[in-house]
Amino acid sequence: MYLSLKWKAVVFLSLVLISLTGVWVGQHIYKTISTYDKRLEDLQVRQQSILNQLLEDNFLRLSQLSQLIAEMPEIQRAEKSGTNDALQQYLESEWIKLNINTGIDYIGLYSIDGEVIGSAFSHLLFQHQKQLRSAISQAMATNGTQAPRSFLFCGFGCSQFVIEPFVLSNGSEALILTGQNISDIIQRYQQVSNNDLAVLLPSRPESANSGEANRSLESWNRRLWAASQFQQTLTQLRAIQQETPFQALDDNDSSEFEDQKLLLNRLRLTQYRAYGQQPEFLAISDETQQHDNLVNSVKISILIGALALVVSELILILIMLNPLRRLFSVVEALNLLPKHQYREANAKINHGAVYLQDELSLLEKSTKFVTRELEALHIEVENKNESLQEQIAVITRSRAFLERLIDSSHLFIATQRLDGTILTSNVRFAKEFKRPVKNFTELFTSRESQEVFQQRVDLLLSKQCEVIQVDAEFANDQGFPIYLDWTCSIVEDEKGQQVILAIGIDLTQRKRDEEALEWLANNDPLTGIGNRRGFQHDLQKVLDTQRSGALVFIDINRFKQINDLYGHTVGDNVLIKIAESLSGSVRSSDSISRLAGDEFTVVLPGIEQSQLEKLLQKLADQLSGQLRLPGEERFVEYSVSVGAALIPSHGDTEQELIVHADMAMYQAKKKGGGQWQIFDPASSDLxxxxxxxxxxxxxxxxxxxxxxxxxxxxxxxxxxxxxxxxxxxxxxxxxxxxxxxxxxxxxxxxxxxxxxxx
Known part of the structure; x- marks a missing residue:
């Protein structure tokens, strides 16, 4: 058979081209499939990472909320033993607010050894309380109580819990336990990843006769508890369970549902342990488009490979050589940005003038712009960090100064000889210890305290230290124990003789005084309602948080005549009766206060003018009345004048509202007793x-x-x-x-x- 050299060359070149094309196409197909498989692996890793991060973010959020809850005064005053009915009621009331505002489903206060002090929770979500208590005990035993810990509990549903240790006001350690349904995490997962997330729980025997039968996945022996798109996910899983065993989901194979290719990935709880029923997290992603893209990519690769020519490839390489170099420079510049090497990044992109602009030119300009902005932000952050450090130093010094002022408060002062004989004392010391006391050590209630004091006095006398401090329990003249903090130092008296100066601070009364001062700072001692300080706080709170509301001023007509004619006791009874009537006439969200003498205020958040008119008429009627004189058949008649100003129509500052409400009240007073008036800026009487x-x-x-x-x-x-x-x-x-x-x-x-x- 004769075959010319030309055809041999054609055949040979054709075979070479076919071989090269086949190798290229095969390699491209293999790379496409490998890329697809790698993308699936990365997708699973990303899905797992998103779930872990969402659980971690929720853990941090619950931990911060736990710290805020632990700072509440009622919780700080909790006792580790004894009855805590008031604490339980407080937890239940606060839990309702927290559930509405933050989604908290469980609040529990525990002692450091795991004993329940008080708890409040959703009885619908936590139906099996014994399982919940067992899970909490196991979590405490497994994770310890020295640092914040988190775990999951699944019963009727799944919730994430955080155990947060803290210190009570009495110095003892306790644990605050908060829990939240993870349904919000499921929704945030769908928003972040654009994939659906389903949580499966083992089927329960009682599920067949309950509403859970509608969630059952019989072939997998599980039930669908929650999903980002519940009805759609339930339909998909019921169809998939007929073809795919549950354990086969680990094979990372896609499942067909109608015309869709769905990829189901089982996600693991790698950081947190689950108690109760073991949940299964399924990430569901629609791979239909990606699968079709893979098939189309293979087809296109084959078609392009069949039509590709060596010359075209060479030309393409020559054309793409310079853009690839520029793109590589941009990539190198971007890699330098996290290292804050902004000048080096700019140097990577500066290649001289480009006459023909293209997408790479825009990318280079954008990269330069981002580099400059990041450099400016980095400098600004460093400057602000230095300013913050300076402010922290100032605050630290101020706090130290205040602590020194507090530590130098003198309550008890006495001088004594070096052998302990008391020489002089101030009035407070003499009043508290009236019984004859010759030696300072006789004041101590225990022998051990006397020995400690004498040892420290010996150090003082031997000049090993200049000042000594002794905290001990003493007995006052009535025999009641008091706890004093004594600071002693050696000084010279007027005769030049060395004596011991003892300065004592009474720590017993401090807490009671603080509680009393806190109450008096915000309440009127006569009527028990808020005072001016409490009124200013409540009004400012409404101005900061509410869009609408009202301020009401109430004045008792001819109140001074009542005091002059019947005495201040009768006047006080009138004030108390009006305060009681006022408390029963307003909403629980309203705040009432007594400013001074015969003036009362009411702050009404979220009220409209139509509602305000009815309320003002009600107040004018109910706050006017009569009071029977003690031991007599006579009655004291009294009435009020009521004025109001709307927020923000009549003012959006405290001063404006007070002035306008006061003006409206005086306008009502001009009408006669028992009248009311809303401030009218357009009135001719203004x-x-x-x-x-x-x-x-x-x-x-x-x-x-x-x-x-x-x-x-x-x-x-x-x-x-x-x-x-x-x-x-x-x-x-x-x-x-x-x-x-x-x-x-x-x-x-x-x-x-x-x-x-x-």
């Missing part, structure tokens, strides 16, 4: 009302000061005798600027004050 309000304030100020009222003496000359027979005395008033205010203006205002005798 100017007169403000003038009357200013005059009233000026009169009250003038009654307190001695330099605003003046008496002008006008002589009356008797013509008959040609002598001054007497003087006419004229009362004049000046404002704070020194301007004259005439009687025709301030006398009517004084009469409206119902106190002209002053």
């Amino acid at each position: 100017a007169n009302l403000r003038r009357d309000h200013d005059l009233t304030s000026l009169l009250k100020l003038a009654l307190k000061r001695n330099d605003l009222f003046e008496l002008n003496f006008q002589p009356i000359f008797a013509i008959k005798n040609e002598t001054v027979s007497h003087y006419e005395v004229l009362l004049r008033l000046k404002d704070t600027a020194g301007n004259a205010v005439y009687p025709s203006d301030f006398i009517p205002a004084a009469e409206r004050m119902a106190d002209p005798s002053r």
Whole structure:
């Protein structure tokens, strides 16, 4: 058979091209499939990483909430033993608020040895409380209680718990346990990964006769508890379970559902242990598009390989050589950004002027812009960090200064000889220890405390130290124990003799005083409602958090007459009765306060004008009444005037609202007793009302000061005798600027004050 050399060359080149094309196509197909498989592996790793991160984020969030809950005063005052009914009620009330605001489903307070002090939780979610207690005990025994720990518990549903150790106000250690349903994690997983997440739990025997039968996956002997798209996921899993055993899900093979290719990955709990029923986390991703892309890629590779020519490949390589080099430079520059090497990154991209702009040019410009911005942000962060360190240092010094001031508070002072004989003492020391005491050591209640004190005094006398400090229990003159902190040092008296100066701080009364001061700071001791400080706090809270509301001012008409006629005891009873009526007339979300004397306020968050009018009428009616005089058949009649200002219509600051509500109250007072008025900025009486309000304030100020009222003496000359027979005395008033205010203006205002005798 004859075959020319030309055809041999053609055949040979054709075989070479076919071989090269086949190798290229095969390699491309293999790489495509490998890339697809690698993508599936990366997808599973990413899904696992997202689940772990979401659980970790939720753990940190619950831990922070636990720390905030542990700082609540009621929890800080909890006792490790004894009855804690008040604490239980407090936990149940706070749990409802926390459940609404933060999604907390379980709050539990435990002693350090695992004993329950109090708890509040969702009885629907935690139906099997014995299993929950057993799981908590196992978690504490396994993970320890010295640091925050987290675990999962699955019963009716799955929840994540955090065990947070803390210290009570009495110094003992305790544990705060918070739990939250992980359904929010399932939804956030779908938002972050764009994949569905399903949580499967083992089927329970009682599920067949309950609503859980609608969730059952019989072939897998499991039930679907929760999923990011529940109904769709349940339909998919019921179809897949008929073809695929549950254990086969680890093979990383896709399953067919209708026209879709679904990939089901079993995710593991690698960081947290689950108690109760063991959950199975299934990540479900739709691989239909990716699978079709894989098939199309193989087809296209074969087609391109059949049509590819060596010359075209060479030309393509020559064309792509420079762009690849530029792209590689961009990649190197991006790798330098996390290392804060911004100048080196810019140097990687600077290749000179480019006359023909393309996508790579835009990428290089964007990379340069990002590099400059990151460098500027890095410098700004460093500057702010230095400023923050300086502020921390200032705060530390200020705190140290305050601590020194507190530590130097002198309560008990006594001087004694070097042998302990008491020489002098201050009034507080003498009052507390009236019984005859010759030696300072006689004040100690225990022999051990006396020995410790004497040992430290010996160190002081031997000049091994300049100051000694002794904390011990003493017995006062009534025999009650008190705990004092004594600081002793050697000083010289007026005769130049060395004596021991002892300064003691009473630690027993401090806590009771702090509690009493805290209550008095925010409450009126007579009526038990809020005072001015509490009112300012409540009003500012509404201004900061509410979009609408109202401020109500209430004034008792002719209250001074009640005090003058019937005595201050009757006046106090009127105040108490009005405060009780006011407490029963408002909502639980409203706050009432007594500012001074006969003035009350009500802060109404989230109220509209139509509701406010009804409430003002109700207050005007219910707060006006009568009080029977003790031991008599007579009654004291009293009434109130009510004024209100709307938030924010009549002001969005504390000062504006107080002034406008006060003006509205005075306008209601002008109508008569038992009337109410809402501030009207368009009213023609506003100017007169403000003038009357200013005059009233000026009169009250003038009654307190001695330099605003003046008496002008006008002589009356008797013509008959040609002598001054007497003087006419004229009362004049000046404002704070020194301007004259005439009687025709301030006398009517004084009469409206119902106190002209002053």
